[in-house]
Amino acid sequence: MMIPDSDKLTRLIGVQDRSCTLIMITENNDLLTEILLWLPAKSLIRFKLVSKKWLDLISSHHFSEQHTLQQRHQRCHSKLKPSLLLHLAEASTYLYLHSSPNGEKLVPYAFSSTLVEPTLRSFSNGLFLLQCRNVEKPFEVYCVYNPTTKQSKEILLNVDDMYRCVLGLNLVFDPLKSPHYKIFCIKATPRRSFSFWRSWWRRCQIEVYESDTSTWKLCGEPFLAPREVVFDHGIEWKGCIHWCGVFFDLQECVLGKHPEIVIAGDAGTEGFHQKYVESNGFLHNVAHFPEKKSVMVFELQRDYSKWSLKYHINLDGASGSLSVLSYIRGESEDEEDSKLVLHEPGKIKFYALRENCVKGLVDFGGTGFYQEGRSQSASNHTFQLIETLACV
């Protein structure tokens, strides 16, 4: 009577049920590997010290690919939530929003000490693209960095005679599609061309770096982009990179435009800040009207036909220099946990949208990294910090 030897069969088994999607990868893996695949990245880094076998296993390329894929699947089903990393004008370091039994805390975040003055340009599924100062030369150095393993790899930008200005750098990494990452560099010619519509345009070209070949390639045709589009800090969603107003389809390599935001009443005439946020599989536009002290949250329809208004709230009790850092969409079907992450000098507030009140406050005014009185420029950025073993 034959008993199947499950260790010798090579297959990928996927099972879906109501509670979870379970992917078991059985490729001559011993059972220990199967167990380790379920541990979070941080635990695995610690457990490299258990024994030589564990060190070899956890450090192997193959294991990190399997683990990264498995963790990505778990995130799809909201088993693991990303944490937030903040860059605030009034803080001397990046700040990590940390959940503890006593509530949320803000702690200074340190990159690896081998990196000189790192600035986060882009993030994607646990990997960062950093810009660092180069001590030897006057220009910047870019590197892809894994904050969990502290591995980093320097990336040299392509030098082009025509497209000399780098408007934006966007890292794209999706373990569901490939264990390799890509960097999209949006470049422009230095001279602005003046079209007869009397608006300022820039002639741009996108290049893509592929980590499996370590080479840069042209991506799509050159195009004209309005001067006011900011090509940095793009959000990856549904196979495209999204910036305010435009998006780039990574498959077709073409640029597209988002539908216009329709704002009722006279709110549309005053200035407002827009921020695109991806949360739980949806793309949102969070519009903040500082004078009216109100915030509107829009969701982009999956067919890109329009933005639907989800929330319109008033923040009358807030002080003048309030800004919106992020929007977190509730996981349940009725999104009851949806909240806004708001910022006032020295404070982070969590605003529960369904209950219309502040539920959670982090006061970091008294901490060593808070620098009171620094100008509140528009350079507050929010990044997602996800644990991963992905190789850079």
Added chain:
Amino acid sequence: MENRETLPSPEKEKLTTLMSLDGHIFPVEEAVIVELRAIRRLLPAAGDATIPISQVTGQILAKIIDYCRKHNDHKLNRLRDEEISAWDRHFVDVDEELLFDLLVASHFLEVKDLFYLTVTTVTDTMKTKSPAQVGNMDQLRNLFISNFRLD
């Protein structure tokens, strides 16, 4: 072994007979066999013969069959979500040795949900331990030995 509900049916339900390492006999209905994916593949070839499960003892096999029956009840909406979650929590609230035996057996028999339940319970306890404590976990070290036995 718990008593099974006898459902009225026009024909007698086909039972498959499993035999554990230590010779215990378990007649199981199709709903349970479906969950033991490694065994399910053998069914066409097995016919009416008893299938020996030489890697799993009677105690463990009984518990796994119990798990499959309970989850089948849940699928047929005889149990609510909270009830099955509570039952699962109680099921894995056992000593480390038994938990690992269930983990190894559910992996071998390919009972995916039970493997997921046992592996997350084990990794939850591992997360709080230091590398030295994990290195001292006898059950994990025994896995190296048991894997060779599977050949």
